Amino acid sequence: MKIPFSWLKEHVQLTKAPKDIADDLVRLGHEVESIALPQAGVLGVRIGQILDMKPHPDADKLKLLKLDLGEAEPLAIVCGASNMKQGDKVPVATVGTNLPNGLTIKQGKIRGEVSFGMCCSVAELGLAEDADGLLILPTDAPVGMEVGAYLELEEAVLDLDITPNRGDCMSARGLARDLAADGNLPLIAPDEEPADVSDSVAVPSVQVTASNDCPLYMARRIEGVAVSDAPDWIKARLLAAGQRSINGVVDIINYTMLDLGQPMHAFDADKLTGGLHVRATVEGESFLALDGREITLHAGNIVIADDKAVVALAGIMGSEHTGVTETTTNIVLESAAFRAALISTTRRTHGLVSESSMRFERGVDPEMIAVAMNQATLLILELFGGSASEVITIGDADTLVKHKVVNTSIARIESRLGLTIPESADDVLNRMGFVVTRKEGLLEVEVPSHRHDVSLAEDISEEYARVIGFDAIPEVLPSLATIKPHAVDTAMSSATAAGFVQVINYAFISPAEQRLFTAADDKDLVLQNPISDAMSVMRRSVWPGLLNTAKHNMNRQQAGVMLVEQGRVYEKFDTEKNKETNVIAWLMTGQIQADAWYAKANKADFFDLKGAVEAWLENRGLVARFMAEENKLGLQAGQCAKIFVGKAVVGFIGKVDTDIASNFDLASDVFVAEINLDVLNAGKKAKFQPIPEFPSVERDLVFLFDKKHSSEAILQEVRKAGGQTLVEAGIFDRYIGKGVPEGFVSLGIRFVLQDAKRTLTQDDSDAAMKSIIKAMADKFAAELRG
Amino acid sequence: MSEIDSLKSELRVLEEQALASFTQATDLLALQALRVQYLGKKGALTNVLKGVGRLSAEERPVIGQFVNQVKDALTAALDAAEATLSVAEKAKRIEAERLDITLAGRKANKGAIHPVQQGLNEMCAIFAQMGFEIAEGPEVEDEFHNFDALNIPQEHPARAMHDTFFFHADEAQQAKLLRTHTSPVQIRTMKGCVDSGGQPPLAVVAPGRVYRCDYDVTHSPMFHQVEVFKVDKDVSMAHLKGVLKHFLSTYFEKDLPIRLRPHYFPFTEPSAEVDVGCVFCAGKGCRICKGSGWLEVLGSGMIHPNVLKAVGIDSSVYSGFAFGLGVERLVMLKHGIPDLRLFFENDVRFLRRMGA
């Protein structure tokens, strides 16, 4: 919310500079995003009158203007706007001006026509976010004058971010109230002199049947107004506050809202059919909003309707056809209270937002309903003439403004804040409209009607904290109570120590990526409102993300990547629960060894990744078994395995299907693995084992095997046959080629024998060798070689 | 010439010959051969001694002594020559083994922990040392845990500010969403404690991923938060400030001032935005802190009584503080990383450089 400093000063005699007031506001809980000095940004922009306007000979959308800036010669400017006519007065940025949007005005040629400046919109002057067309200034604006001076922009404008609990501060008066209380300054009372009432003007007919949602509704009729532009001072304030000028009456309504915080509405009385009815909607009723949108309403919204149609969505927006225009002569003015929660849901359902709804859903000060009605009436009568009826009031104003009382104790507040509450703080609260009574440690606080956010002892503690200042609260470390020691998770550090780079990918992927490694079923978790299709499904595998990361890096001159990611995969479990599984996943592709003076370049293969996974598991005290897997979606049969720890399947490893890899622009073989951490974490911790005291014996045997036997199966039999003392068995050589018959493979098996209690003898190792040779012959018909 | 004199002169000749040959030896192997040649069991010296038999009993000890003198002289000369040669040989070997040590070392692939993970680890470790227990919760949440129980009812304006991702839901199903903050872990932990018959004290740190439907230069639809809360008897805002001060100074490895500003969050009362003295300019004001000398780092407050009520904790007996850290923001500030998007682009050059 933007508020000019001078506006605040109309409600409280501030003596500090804007910068210091901004600091006070921050301390009170109102975030100040910026303090803008608009004039600094528009110096050099002057008022010019359009003397002549011709179409550009070479461009349909451009116009050639001659402007009088009070100099001897008129200024030629090429302009792309279309909302001006000859005789209009507009802001002209002259050559050398630096506009707030960073543009510096230079003399230039546009399609062959020389231009000596630029005509500006409110947006270009930095007074609003956007604008359509030039700012057309009032006809009496003095030609040649600096626009900044004319619009009274010489003062600071505070841009505030009012928190949603402080609807009462979304006005000059609301902020002034906090500042006055804080600085112990008097708050200047609003104009209470009642507007003249004419008995000859009939009060409008109003019926309220939704009194729960509209506890108070006030309306009056004003006849015979001549609507023209609002005076410059109102326009300048609206402009500074970031609002566009519409017409005199609408501007007064908006001005009153920004001034007092009470949103109002004005109907063109002659466009209403019959009386007003504040009621709940029926399903399917339609409403033509001010912005021209046709909205289909749901049951239970609250509207103001006449005999024919819905004329306003209460507290949010008026209808297209019943608003006040330049030609309106008779007005019905509305000032009311609507239930905040209903305004909030209604406007959200229909995707609407307005200055009015923003205030109603945050809560407005009910005491201002009548005051605003009076102030707006006074302004309309004074500026545009006419005569006003009495105000019709439906609802119980007294109940609405009744003050809540909170009972608590000083001790409770002090223990919550960790601070002693001085009595002087009570005075500040009293000035804010609270009524604080202390008695023997007990605290009774009467809450003013505008503080919808205060109803509990804890809320009172916040008020005290605000007025005393958070800086006064000491920094105290609570006593340390270690509840459970925290186990350090080494899953990632052991993977990165092995040379893998940890990446973090988004947890949502595209539906197509989901199908690469997971077959279609009904377990996908699909977002209703994704950022894009590419980020619309919760991943069920980490691999698509890793493939994307590999692609990103390989496209950036990496010869190879070794990636690891730890995170969750997600799926629907049953109607109520979802399953989130912690996994760790690896990807390797391309060179893992570059050409170097000591080695030849080397690309990743299945066993590079398998070794890394085995080592990672070993670090956790686990031994994995790998079993060939023929049907894992997305992985190539024959280079794919299920990973077992004990009897549990803990993951998969394999080569990514080459079609998939090439879709990610990955030319080299890509290897991936994934391990379910939730299954693993249930495993055991490493237990101590003494380092063997007696030496081990190592023996090698070479056999010829039929190729169909897996090394895993062979080694399993070796372990069985080797007996109690066999501690290790592995393949140290593998050979296919000359001397080995077709369909056979020569495998060198190395095994290690060791006994914890004695040194093994030649006889021991001979016995083991004999037993292994026999087992290989019996189980695999394997022949001992050489 | 007497027998003994001729033996002596024979020994002298032998000694001279031997000593001369020792100086000729160019390597240890040759020297070893000379040792055998002169002093070995069948060596020259032994050979000469064969003539001792011809001597008288009186002469034998005389010649024995003489032989021992020659033997000692030769042994000493051999040892000396050996020492000289082995020093020379070692020097030669060292020269031969000389490397161009400026050649690159055999390169190990350099892994790295992601800077966000590193930040999470550091933050959790600091809180763990302060006695906070680590907890986790689901990322796919429901409205009760993400909003309602946190005092953000359906029609609350703050709810709209959360830019929530929702899931397609079946008719009968409760609406599911991606959690917008780690605060639901607060609810789950407290409720879990109460439901299983427990009561505070509770001191919990909950790290995790959170999601907001917002994607531009300064917003990522997925980011990380660390939720910290403590509930006990007599927990005050002073404790909140103490913990924040300790955490921020430890994390940034500097004694930094902190500043609390009143703010509004539905789940805390009072609520405060927390600023820390600018880590770049020591509070003097710079481009990064926009001249203020302060950096806004997190939101905090005293847990709202409605939140405690929602989980069945009596707010007249217990109170608590809570705050949520934006992990990416703190990591960016600590390491001077200029752009949030770098974290999720996963360029290995960035990760290797920043990662631990």
Ligand SMILES: [Zn+2]
């Ligand atoms: Zn700074």
